[in-house]
């Protein structure tokens with residue numbers, strides 16, 4: 267068993283751009299955001315210019331509750347780059363608002379993960395010069 271912690275090494279980081287900047291700004295403010303279509307109400311994630319359902323360009327940013335449940339997960343022992351501390355547990359979280367996010371589980375032992383468990387977002391700085399704040403998820407009791 268290993269306690270899952272946020273990555274602290276020199277991992278590859280996202281590069282915020284004009285489309286995704288509101289998302290990353292939300293992370294810096296401790297708010298997880300997603301986009302919602304004004305025409306069909308579908309949620310969209312990752313940040314996009316148009317709705318994935320109806321192709322409308324009328325997307326607005328919405329604050330998420332930050333809560334959801336584990337839809338799928340895996341445990342990684344052989345990382346893409348040696349900068350990642352293993353094991354780590356990527357999770358796909360089904361958010362309360364009906365959208366999905368890929369993240370990592372932290373704050374519990376690596377064998378505590380299971381499909382259907384409730385989770386909530388928690389933010390951690392990458393600690394690097396780029397000062398990216400990343401959304402992770404932790405179990406809720």
Ligand SMILES: [Zn+2]
Nearest residue numbers: 303306317320
């Ligand atoms: Zn739409």
